[in-house]
Amino acid sequence: MINLTLNDAKELFTRPCEIARTNKSSNESLSYILINSDGYNLSAIGTNTIDTCKKSIQHISEPFVLCVDADHLLTVLENFNKAKLNISMEQLSESKVKIKIGKSTAQIACIDEAIYPTPVIPDESLNAFSFSGEQFIKELASVMYAKASNNTAIYLNHVGFSISQGVCSLKAANGHRLVTSEFEVPIQTNIRGIFPTGLCNQLIKLSPKGVIQFFYNQSQFYCKFDNTLLGSNFVSAEFPDVSNAIATEATCSVTVETRSLHESVSRFKAFVKSSKIPKLTLAFANGVLTLKTRSSDTNELDEELELNGWQGEATQEVNVSPSYLLDAINNINSENTSIAFTKSNCIKLNAIDSNQDAIVMAMR
Template sequence: MNFKVSSSALYSRLTLASKVLASKNVLPILDCFLFDVKDGAVTVTASDGDKYFITQVPVIEHDGEARFCISAKTIMDSIKELAEQPLSLGFNPETMGVVGQHSSGTFSLSGMDAAVYPLPVPPEEGCTTITLPAKVMLEGIGRCLFATANDQVRMAMNGIYMDIQPDCLVFASTDSRKLVKSTNTTIKSGIKAGIIIHKKVAAILKAVMSKDDEDISLSFDSQRAVMRADGFTLHFRLIEARYPNYNAVIPTDNPYKVELDRLALMGALKRTSVFCSQSTGMITLELANNTLRLKGSTDDFGSSAEEYLTCQYTQQPISVNFSCHFLLEIVSILECESVTLELAADVSRPGLIHPTVEDERDKVLMLLMPMKRGQ
């Protein structure tokens, strides 16, 4: 059986599919792509045993149907340097051999039996399904991914929580030191549910999705989910755990507030971070008399730096310590001209950072725990 595809179209889809592959697999077959040629397209499946990425490439022509597995690394290395051109692939089911032919040469490699390739288990019949714009999903993941944890005990914190309410959709993540809450009120699903998407799955979605994509469909039960988007389908397991009550830790009465130019603050943090302690990464923020002073120092080497930003602040002087790295991450992710920093009278309580001018339909709130000297 022979079929012909665009070399660049095939390589681009294989590149996306390869993002789910593990560096080490228990089953050797999972080092392969599953090719299924029929109905004018070749369907490519990649998996690490828990996640299954499925995508299609239109075929220019084919003279039959075939299912076979082929080494992911070998086929990608074989075609990645090809200029855009028709690529002919032939499969012999008796020898399991695959032969490729392009304008300047040929290559051959061994295939494997598709019958031994594991297939995804879809969510149970009667599962919950919601539809939302790809842009909403991508923005929620992009805002929350950095705040997920690496926790071997509290597994729920290793993912992003999708809190589906009848009149809104909330994305939340926390590692106990920082927290993100992103609320979109344009999504009115009419249902109440919640799922935890592992951060590895979220990272794959962030890499393969585009804000220009159309609506996506997300179906899930208590254990599994499947996302269908423009150009791919992703099956994955959910984190089966109870997510902590993220609203309970968000303060509602931080009295000290200051508005800051986001780019100016980001630049000051980057410059000061060079002089922050390598062990703690702590930076001190001091607010007084319409000025924000940022101070970083390394006790071991005696080096230090200070930055001053003009702002409108006439309340009681206050000083608080944060992780410079975490604060810089938060400020970098927020897409706005200015941010508002809200601090508590008790500097051991968390600070809040959010855009000064907020879209009522799409709000984002970042929480950051302060640091103590010697922490």
């Protein structure tokens, strides 16, 4: 039997249950979570065909193993809010577990733990590295928007990373935009690979503040922090070096207030929302940056932005997606933004006071 406070039960079971809830395979046992006690520690594992989450707490009890229906267990937990309530869990038969919370009692399905596909976790010393979670999650969240979702170029569906000389660089792209963010880490060795999307989504949702330890083998990528272990299928492809694939040398650049730029592009996005192919034109000439668009033959919008500075005298005009441009602006954490017109006919946005940039490809 398990006896816990409701607060501890939610901390232990919620995320593993959420992972198991997303099971879309024909293996019904993946819709359950595995609860295990060695007498001193209590753990819960939830997995599907891609992602894994294991949570653990110190808990003295008789050793036991239970495999419980994740959806119904989570439903029960979600509908009680008094943290001081106690919860008990007892196996009644081979197919049923009794859960008691306060004066409420539920009976939930369970299965034989022998048929549960317990994940094989790789050696924590393999390809191991670690750094601060708070900074990493901030930088990861700032690039995730730019990745693809179901691209045949597999690496585009995930986040590329490289660590060299104490700097970690994160990259995300979908073929029409490329976002890069860099931050310092206490690692001097060179490492290059891909953070799987499933692992990234879990990390952003849980947002750990302390040190995160990463380790991986040829098929799985895991991380560990506090009382949590997260894993995801590893993408064996490397994120290619795109530093020379796009000519990012600027013919001219301007500096604008980020807030003003955001307000302006938001107006343009709303103005062309009914267009089949929304398009925003950025034009620079004689020290003036103009934004313009047309939603039909009779509906047009033009706007000049006040500049805080500019470089270069070239005349340049680029058509971009207003949605892609606004996505990039939304993730710039800086009072001012540099907009560069590149030789490859792209727009490159730089946050003035951080190592963050976004490239938005031109539309035809």
